[in-house]
Amino acid sequence: xxxxxxxxxxxxxxxxxxxxxxxxxxxxxxxxxxxxxxxxxxxxxxxxxxxxxxxxxxxxxxxxxxxxxxxxxxxxxxxxxxxxxxxxxxxxxxxxxxxxxxxxxxxxxxxxxxxxxxxxxxxxxxxxxxxxxxxxxxxxxxxxxxxxxxxxxxxxxxxxxxxxxxxxxxxxxxxxxxxxxxxxxxxxxxxxxxxxxxxxxxxxxxxxxxxxxxxxxxxxxxxxxxxxxxxxxxxxxxxxxxxxxxxxxxxxxxxx
Amino acid sequence: xxxxxxxxxxxxxxxxxxxxxxxxxxxxxxxxxxxxxxxxxxxxxxxxxxxxxxxxxxxxxxxxxxxxxxxxxxxxxxxxxxxxxxxxxxxxxxxxxxxxxxxxxxxxxxxxxxxxxxxxxxxxxxxxxxxxxxxxxxxxxxxxxxxxxxxxxxxxxxxxxxxxxxxxxxxxxxxxxxxxxxxxxxxxxxxxxxxxxxxxxxxxxxxxxxxxxxxxxxxxxxxxxxxxxxxxxxxxxxxxxxxxxxxxxxxxxxxxxxxxxxxxxxxxxxxxxxxxxxxxxxxxxxxxxxxxxxxxxxxxxxxxxxxxxxxxxxxxxxxxxxxxxxxxxxxxxxxxxxxxxxxxxxxxxxxxxxxxxxxxxxxxxxxxxxxxxxxxxxxxxxxxxxxxxxxxxxxxxxxxxxxxxxxxxxxxxxxxxxxxxxxxxxxxxxxxxxxxxxxxxx
Numbered sequence: 001x002x003x004x005x006x007x008x009x010x011x012x013x014x015x016x017x018x019x020x021x022x023x024x025x026x027x028x029x030x031x032x033x034x035x036x037x038x039x040x041x042x043x044x045x046x047x048x049x050x051x052x053x054x055x056x057x058x059x060x061x062x063x064x065x066x067x068x069x070x071x072x073x074x075x076x077x078x079x080x081x082x083x084x085x086x087x088x089x090x091x092x093x094x095x096x097x098x099x100x101x102x103x104x105x106x107x108x109x110x111x112x113x114x115x116x117x118x119x120x121x122x123x124x125x126x127x128x129x130x131x132x133x134x135x136x137x138x139x140x141x142x143x144x145x146x147x148x149x150x151x152x153x154x155x156x157x158x159x160x161x162x163x164x165x166x167x168x169x170x171x172x173x174x175x176x177x178x179x180x181x182x183x184x185x186x187x188x189x190x191x192x193x194x195x196x197x198x199x200x201x202x203x204x205x206x207x208x209x210x211x212x213x214x215x216x217x218x219x220x221x222x223x224x225x226x227x228x229x230x231x232x233x234x235x236x237x238x239x240x241x242x243x244x245x246x247x248x249x250x251x252x253x254x255x256x
Numbered sequence: 257x258x259x260x261x262x263x264x265x266x267x268x269x270x271x272x273x274x275x276x277x278x279x280x281x282x283x284x285x286x287x288x289x290x291x292x293x294x295x296x297x298x299x300x301x302x303x304x305x306x307x308x309x310x311x312x313x314x315x316x317x318x319x320x321x322x323x324x325x326x327x328x329x330x331x332x333x334x335x336x337x338x339x340x341x342x343x344x345x346x347x348x349x350x351x352x353x354x355x356x357x358x359x360x361x362x363x364x365x366x367x368x369x370x371x372x373x374x375x376x377x378x379x380x381x382x383x384x385x386x387x388x389x390x391x392x393x394x395x396x397x398x399x400x401x402x403x404x405x406x407x408x409x410x411x412x413x414x415x416x417x418x419x420x421x422x423x424x425x426x427x428x429x430x431x432x433x434x435x436x437x438x439x440x441x442x443x444x445x446x447x448x449x450x451x452x453x454x455x456x457x458x459x460x461x462x463x464x465x466x467x468x469x470x471x472x473x474x475x476x477x478x479x480x481x482x483x484x485x486x487x488x489x490x491x492x493x494x495x496x497x498x499x500x501x502x503x504x505x506x507x508x509x510x511x512x513x514x515x516x517x518x519x520x521x522x523x524x525x526x527x528x529x530x531x532x533x534x535x536x537x538x539x540x541x542x543x544x545x546x547x548x549x550x551x552x553x554x555x556x557x558x559x560x561x562x563x564x565x566x567x568x569x570x571x572x573x574x575x576x577x578x579x580x581x582x583x584x585x586x587x588x589x590x591x592x593x594x595x596x597x598x599x600x601x602x603x604x605x606x607x608x609x610x611x612x613x614x615x616x617x618x619x620x621x622x623x624x625x626x627x628x629x630x631x632x633x634x635x636x637x638x639x640x641x642x643x644x645x646x647x648x649x650x651x652x653x654x655x656x657x658x659x660x661x662x663x664x665x666x667x668x669x670x671x672x673x674x675x676x677x678x679x680x681x682x683x684x685x686x687x688x689x690x691x692x693x694x695x696x697x698x
Contacts, residue, residue: 052692055605057604057605057691057692057695058692077609077610078609078610078611081604081607081608081609081610081612082607082609084605084606084607085606085607085608086607090605090606092695096598096601096602096605096695097602098599098602098603100287100290100291100294101287109602109603109606110606110607112279112280112283113280113603113606113607113608113609113612114607115280116279117279118279118283158606162607
């Protein structure tokens with residue numbers, strides 16, 4: 001499988017009050033298309049910084065970063081915005097939906113910044129994604145009217161709307177109870193099955209067990225990088241919210 | 257100025273059209289309206305400065321314009337193409353009249369003939385005006401005789417209530433005819449039609465040939481013009497002569513004045529002032545200040561200059577209030593940006609460029625100030641229509657008001673401009689935030 005993301009000797013050094021803090025000290029990592037990577041490590045291990053670097057929200061002090069064949073390590077701010085809007089999907093711990101927007105409008109945001117013309121077809125795609133994550137009957141709801149799990153599902157739909165090369169999830173289940181967590185992880189693993197590349201930061205082993213590959217970090221370097229031969233695929237009792245035909249239409253989108 | 261208004265409106269319209277056609281712009285616009293609606297009270301308070309400023313400008317401009325136009329109308333009634341030359345009693349007549357009883361001063365028929373030679377003068381109306389009691393039987397009214405020629409009718413825009421005005425034959429045949437002012441007619445003939453009746457002026461009887469319609473004072477003379485009686489000037493010259501005796505508080509005085517006033521019309525507005533100068537130079541020969549030349553056009557232009565000054569003052573007041581309003585907007589925008597730091601982070605993560613963020617907040621500021629501007633215009637117009645109404649119904653006072661279209665476009669343009677100017681800094685600040693920091697913000 002082709003690699004979709006490749007970092008070579010990536011480093012990030014902050015200077016805090018004239019003290020240099022080495023948050024990430026030369027990390028080399030290659031992620032293949034269709035992989036599901038869990039990034040683990042205790043707090044302060046540099047995993048969040050690495051995720052920010054991977055998400056093009058931050059620029060590395062040193063090293064190289066290739067995303068979908070492009071060298072993004074030295075890009076300008078506007079170019080990075082472009083990369084984010086075309087190749088990356090974000091899922092956050094706090095869902096980060098815009099409170100003023102409805103479900104559909106929230107899903108639509110990344111398209112807005114792609115400079116795409118908003119039309120009926122883009123709206124339909126957003127509605128389709130909302131249905132995919134099981135919120136087809138809450139299209140006009142505001143985030144405040146949804147539960148945490150539902151909000152996170154909206155966020156997942158939003159991360160899919162621009163058909164990204166990589167989905168970056170920062171502790172997607174951190175604010176959810178275990179049952180809802182399972183639903184979310186089930187959704188993510190289904191997306192992965194459909195061909196989506198996912199990189200997920202977590203510090204919970206049960207959550208990491210859903211991933212195909214577990215990368216552990218400590219003190220800014222990779223401590224271990226293990227393939228998980230038998231990832232969790234479903235949990236008993238967790239209701240599947242995914243509709244197969246919608247998922248297939250998403251896969252079709254991916255291949256196109 | 258109309259062109260300016262139209263351009264301004266077109267520019268504003270195209271600005272909003274661009275925002276609305278463009279997807280991101282429309283989204284920002286809708287978002288702006290929504291978040292303003294979400295914080296209705298706060299948004300209202302923050303644009304209150306602009307609302308009051310705009311309202312004040314619109315209404316003050318309308319009231320100023322209204323009273324100015326009233327004043328200009330008064331002057332125009334005198335005629336912009338007219339020049340009034342009047343006789344005045346010299347203040348220091350010790351040298352001029354020696355020890356005689358008779359004060360001789362004022363315009364003469366010689367002056368009249370000299371002025372008549374000026375080619376730009378198209379019409380001259382001489383008047384001899386003096387106080388005289390008008391009698392009808394036992395009734396007497398202290399009135400004023402205005403002896404003049406038929407052209408007086410046109411030059412003073414007099415309308416007849418009944419009968420006719422003087423005609424040329426009245427002058428030639430020295431007829432004893434009189435035209436009464438409306439008030440004078442009311443007093444002398446309260447219950448009957450005065451036409452063809454007679455009144456006594458001095459020692460002779462005059463046939464009444466017409467009654468003039470009531471007219472307003474025009475702000476020049478202190479006498480009630482509706483108490484005037486008009487007779488042919490030739491008749492007056494023969495019957496009364498030029499010497500007028502006046503009794504006052506135990507002493508008698510007399511004065512000899514040939515013509516009290518000449519109202520003349522100039523062919524062209526541009527030639528009014530040079531003609532006035534020529535008349536002045538002719539009258540300089542009197543050697544004493546027993547005349548005045550009054551050019552209404554001068555006052556007209558003076559009034560217009562005053563109007564301009566008033567307008568400048570208003571613009572200054574408006575600028576100050578809009579500055580204050582703008583600072584209010586900036587303050588609230590900075591608060592909004594801080595409050596929505598996280599939203600900025602989310603948008604940046606999802607692919608928004610810095611300029612997208614700048615524009616979003618800028619649009620929000622402009623929407624806010626535009627709404628403020630529109631509310632201000634509504635407030636101003638409400639005041640313009642309500643205040644004169646209340647003044648009329650409760651105090652019986654007249655407040656002239658005229659809404660200036662220009663003031664509306666001007667204040668709307670300024671409101672938008674204030675939004676842009678005072679929105680730029682907060683918007684830039686929002687755009688320059690570090691996305692990671694912004695996302696971490698609670």
